Amino acid sequence: MTGVFHVKQFDVLVVGGGHAGCEAAHAAARSGADTALVTMKKADIGIMSCNPAIGGLGKGHLVREIDAMDGVMGKVADASGIQFRLLNRRKGPAVQGPRAQSDRRVYQREMLNLTENAKNLTIIEGEVVDFLMEGSAVTGVKLADGTELASKTVVLTSGTFLRGLIHIGDVSYAGGRMGDKESSRLAKRIDDFDLPLGRLKTGTPPRLDGRTIAWDRLERQDGDDDPTLFSFLSRKAPLRQVACGITHTNSKTHDIIRDNLSRSAMYGGHIDGTGPRYCPSIEDKIVRFADKESHQIFLEPEGLDDDTVYPNGVSTSLPEDVQRAYIQSIAGLEDAVIMQPGYAIEYDFVDPCVLDADLSLRSVPGLYLAGQINGTTGYEEAAAQGLVAGLNAARSARGDDPVYFRRDQSYIGVMIDDLTTRGVTEPYRMFTSRAEFRLSLRADNADQRLTPLGIDLGCVGTHRAECFTRKLEKLDAGRERMMSDSFTPKQIAASGIKINQDGTKRTPFQLLAFPDVSLDDVVRLAPDLGDLDPEVGLQISREALYANYIERQKQDVERLRKDESYAIPADFAYQAVTGLSAELKAKLEHVRPGDLSQAARIDGMTPAALALLLGRIRYLE
Numbered sequence: 115m116t117g118v119f120h121v122k123q124f125d126v127l128v129v130g131g132g133h134a135g136c137e138a139a140h141a142a143a144r145s146g147a148d149t150a151l152v153t154m155k156k157a158d159i160g161i162m163s164c165n166p167a168i169g170g171l172g173k174g175h176l177v178r179e180i181d182a183m184d185g186v187m188g189k190v191a192d193a194s195g196i197q198f199r200l201l202n203r204r205k206g207p208a209v210q211g212p213r214a215q216s217d218r219r220v221y222q223r224e225m226l227n228l229t230e231n232a233k234n235l236t237i238i239e240g241e242v243v244d245f246l247m248e249g250s251a252v253t254g255v256k257l258a259d260g261t262e263l264a265s266k267t268v269v270l271t272s273g274t275f276l277r278g279l280i281h282i283g284d285v286s287y288a289g290g291r292m293g294d295k296e297s298s299r300l301a302k303r304i305d306d307f308d309l310p311l312g313r314l315k316t317g318t319p320p321r322l323d324g325r326t327i328a329w330d331r332l333e334r335q336d337g338d339d340d341p342t343l344f345s346f347l348s349r350k351a352p353l354r355q356v357a358c359g360i361t362h363t364n365s366k367t368h369d370i371i372r373d374n375l376s377r378s379a380m381y382g383g384h385i386d387g388t389g390p391r392y393c394p395s396i397e398d399k400i401v402r403f404a405d406k407e408s409h410q411i412f413l414e415p416e417g418l419d420d421d422t423v424y425p426n427g428v429s430t431s432l433p434e435d436v437q438r439a440y441i442q443s444i445a446g447l448e449d450a451v452i453m454q455p456g457y458a459i460e461y462d463f464v465d466p467c468v469l470d471a472d473l474s475l476r477s478v479p480g481l482y483l484a485g486q487i488n489g490t491t492g493y494e495e496a497a498a499q500g501l502v503a504g505l506n507a508a509r510s511a512r513g514d515d516p517v518y519f520r521r522d523q524s525y526i527g528v529m530i531d532d533l534t535t536r537g538v539t540e541p542y543r544m545f546t547s548r549a550e551f552r553l554s555l556r557a558d559n560a561d562q563r564l565t566p567l568g569i570d571l572g573c574v575g576t577h578r579a580e581c582f583t584r585k586l587e588k589l590d591a592g593r594e595r596m597m598s599d600s601f602t603p604k605q606i607a608a609s610g611i612k613i614n615q616d617g618t619k620r621t622p623f624q625l626l627a628f629p630d631v632s633l634d635d636v637v638r639l640a641p642d643l644g645d646l647d648p649e650v651g652l653q654i655s656r657e658a659l660y661a662n663y664i665e666r667q668k669q670d671v672e673r674l675r676k677d678e679s680y681a682i683p684a685d686f687a688y689q690a691v692t693g694l695s696a697e698l699k700a701k702l703e704h705v706r707p708g709d710l711s712q713a714a715r716i717d718g719m720t721p722a723a724l725a726l727l728l729g730r731i732r733y734l735e
């Protein structure tokens with residue numbers, strides 16, 4: 115349909131049906147906002163542009179947190195999972211990360227299904243080319259066919275589509291991702307906002323025809339027998355589980371790649387953008403780790419009724435003939451047929467320092483940004499930002515204060531704070547090492563950390579709220595039982611538990627703080643605990659393991675909170691602070707931290723400079 119017409123006034127309008135957009139639209143709709151999701155192609159909602167997998171280290175934590183707020187990514191990953199693995203299983207629970215390989219088509223189908231059937235949510239197909247404005251504020255969007263959609267707030271989640279440029283060897287063409295056109299008109303419109311923009315790049319491997327792989331000659335990797343699911347509400351993985359294959363590059367593979375480096379888009383000088391250091395292309399690996407003789411490749415089936423295989427570890431921007439040659443040099447892939455070549459994509463991103471911690475743009479009221487457009491990479495990072503932007507856009511639409519996620523409360527808070535305070539110089543991805551409070555920010559307790567907040571904000575449904583309340587009651591009762599009786603060193607030793615004896619009586623909870631003491635051990639000591647719900651017992655064991663450390667961590671958090679109480683006024687004049695270096699003044703003006711703790715994390719900030727700031731804020735109070 116063409117022509118200029120208004121459909122209706124929405125509360126929240128989300129542009130883009132990728133991972134950020136879906137989560138933003140669902141979060142806004144769950145919060146009661148009348149929401150529209152506008153995307154290029156309805157059938158592409160929830161598409162996985164790169165690997166068919168969700169979660170991993172740090173990323174799995176994000177998915178659990180999204181789920182704790184009743185988000186959709188975890189449920190869809192569980193419904194489509196064909197191999198679940200808990201990474202770092204042998205390490206402590208704080209750094210374990212749930213990961214699932216998905217059936218790509220089922221993931222997309224489930225996401226579309228949930229989105230089509232969500233209350234308060236309308237899907238509109240179309241390309242957004244312009245914004246409707248009132249003064250400097252965004253009040254809606256305009257589609258390529260002339261349709262105007264009015265909205266109180268707009269969340270933009272256009273991913274890799276802004277001035278997207280695809281590279282395969284020395285061939286480059288405009289595109290948002292393989293098979294999709296880029297968003298050049300929207301990119302031009304965004305130029306008018308005069309935002310600090312940069313260029314980033316990312317790449318994906320060639321897809322292989324699984325029928326041409328010699329699986330019987332490859333090492334096999336099965337998933338876990340007892341899958342760790344993402345959603346706190348899921349009980350069972352519904353799909354058949356599959357194994358992956360493992361193979362390795364070799365000296366011949368490396369020679370082929372090295373001999374053709376000048377033909378790679380990344381190394382042939384065709385790409386200006388910065389790539390992800392933590393997810394390097396195979397060209398990058400050969401150059402950066404020149405002394406390594408081989409690199410591991412996971413051959414991941416893309417679905418149960420799909421012969422496509424994703425070779426994880428060999429993303430590339432080499433020409434197709436070189437891709438074929440290096441793939442066929444690898445054991446088990448000698449006859450492998452490439453179904454879609456690997457490619458790199460370069461795209462615009464907005465420096466996230468211009469965003470507030472609710473992901474709204476400071477200079478354009480009503481406009482929120484989430485996902486790859488903010489310089490991140492990964493489905494989970496995108497979805498987590500979508501959740502924050504969608505929630506806040508809905509709150510702003512009904513005149514409520516923004517909600518901020520704290521660093522000591524969630525990985526979501528860590529990511530948003532990192533992005534809005536430090537900005538990005540390369541695609542940002544989540545790691546457990548980014549979280550200073552990681553002992554308490556575990557994937558297993560994401561619901562205890564965030565579901566109460568979600569219930570308060572009105573974005574958690576009744577079913578989840580009831581399940582959570584029942585779980586909390588069971589946990590409280592279980593903890594009380596684990597802490598009520600204490601045992602003498604003699605009783606403890608008699609049960610077979612071996613700990614350094616210091617003459618102290620200990621409760622089962624205190625005993626579980628010793629890494630070598632298991633739940634089975636304490637049940638031998640206190641047999642009446644044997645009837646504890648196994649899930650509850652396991653959860654309390656994890657808490658007990660970290661209890662002493664977390665107490666210390668709590669004190670650190672309190673100290674940080676005291677600083678946080680010093681809010682910095684939005685119009686604070688940094689130039690008027692005598693003694694601050696010109697460089698720091700410029701950085702502070704650029705970032706405009708909301709409080710002192712955020713200022714403290716700015717690159718180059720010193721305790722002395724913080725003291726000057728604090729002095730000036732107190733003077734003005």
Ligand code: FAD
Pocket residue numbers: 129130131132133134135152153154155158159161162163164165240241242243271272273274275290291292297300316317318393429457458459484485486487490491492493496
């Ligand atoms: P996307 O998933 O890209 O979704 C953007 C959506 O916006 C699309 O639905 C699109 O149709 C829509 N859209 C865009 N412009 C408009 C418009 N003007 N009007 C209406 N709709 C619009 N991540 C990793 O973690 N590791 C990797 O190795 C990796 N490699 C990648 C390789 C490639 C080639 C690509 C393309 C992506 C890769 N990713 C990788 C990134 C991952 O796909 C993204 O991080 C994630 O999909 C970002 O989610 P998003 O919601 O921000 O954007």
